[in-house]
Amino acid sequence: MPENIILECPFCHKKTVNVIYYPSILQASTSRAAGRTVTKYYKTKEKYEVLSDCSNCGKKIKEIQKALEGEKKDPDKEKEIIERLKKQGLFMDEIKQNYKSNKS
Ligand SMILES: [Zn+2]
Incomplete structure (x- = not known):
């Protein structure tokens, strides 16, 4: 289940950023091929949805989101x-x- 948590701002490192955290979960996807139903399971990526600007350094939601994603992808x-x-x-x-x- 998604959780509402407060994260450290990637810019000023103060705990000011309100995010929804989506943990990585197992999801089923069914597809039909040649008359048969095939169920595949795959893991979704964990992700953060930033809800607030940083109240300390004033960075915008978009910038924080980008920074968080950048960290994950690196x-x-x-x-x-x-x-x-x-x-x-x-x-x-x-x-x-x-x-x-x-x-x-
Ligand atoms: Zn900040």
Whole structure:
């Protein structure tokens, strides 16, 4: 069932944005082919319907909606974050190594 929730504004990160959240559900679709009825199940995509402007930064419904959808459609973003963390991890090791070699 769709839920009415308050989301963080993707622009100012304040909890101001009123949305209806449609969770991903299983839906049946029937089609007829060659006299037989075929039922297929498919998962719908979860989605957000933005209901309000951001009362903090004044971004409009359309802009917020776009930003939310953009985030969902961007699988590279997660990869990018992981890569960045990995790099930071390596960087930390380097610092540790340098620290050790400086000490000895
Ligand atoms: Zn905002």
